[in-house]
Amino acid sequence: MSLMTKVALFVLCVAFTGGTALADMGKTAAPLSVAAGSPADMHNKEGIEHYNQSHWDVAKKHFTGAVEADPKSAEAHYNLALSLDKSGDHKAATEHFQKALDLGKDKPEIANSGILKAHLKMK
Numbered sequence: 159m160s161l162m163t164k165v166a167l168f169v170l171c172v173a174f175t176g177g178t179a180l181a182d183m184g185k186t187a188a189p190l191s192v193a194a195g196s197p198a199d200m201h202n203k204e205g206i207e208h209y210n211q212s213h214w215d216v217a218k219k220h221f222t223g224a225v226e227a228d229p230k231s232a233e234a235h236y237n238l239a240l241s242l243d244k245s246g247d248h249k250a251a252t253e254h255f256q257k258a259l260d261l262g263k264d265k266p267e268i269a270n271s272g273i274l275k276a277h278l279k280m281k
Contacts, residue, residue, distance in 0.1 A: 187273045189221075189240055190233040198228035205237055214244040225254075232262025236274070243273065252277045 189209050192202045205220030221238035228234055239254035255274045262268035 187240055187271055189217075189237040190267060192224065192228065192231050192233045196228045196231055196234075198224035198231045198234045201227060202231075202234055202237060205241065209237070209241055209244075212244075214241050217241040218245055230261060232258045232260075232265060232268055235261065236268050236271070239277070240273070243277070248277070 189202075189206045191206075192198045196202070201220045201223035205217045205224060208220060209217035218238065218241040221234060221241050224231065224234035225238050235254045236258035239251045239258060242248075242251035242254060255271075255277045258268050259274060259278065268274065
């Protein structure tokens with residue numbers, strides 16, 4: 159798809175949604191890969207695949223499995239929080255974003271996440 163086509167589609171999306179596409183841009187985040195060799199890897203990869211297809215509940219199940227397999231994985235908690243957010247369970251999402259931050263303070267992709275900060279009301 160050409161750049162002009164993408165721009166045209168974006169403009170149409172903004173026009174048809176009354177600008178909500180712009181408001182939502184900061185709220186989307188991509189799920190993260192877990193550390194190589196993590197016992198959470200299999201569930202995490204499955205979760206990412208389903209998350210990218212907007213299968214929030216299936217992704218949530220896999221990310222829950224990833225957290226259970228490796229409770230110290232900041233990325234697994236972060237990904238579970240993303241899927242919980244998409245499913246509308248913001249309270250549980252906030253809890254897992256906090257856990258992700260506690261475990262991954264030194265990981266910029268977690269510590270600087272806009273959606274994490276919004277849930278934790280950080281600046």
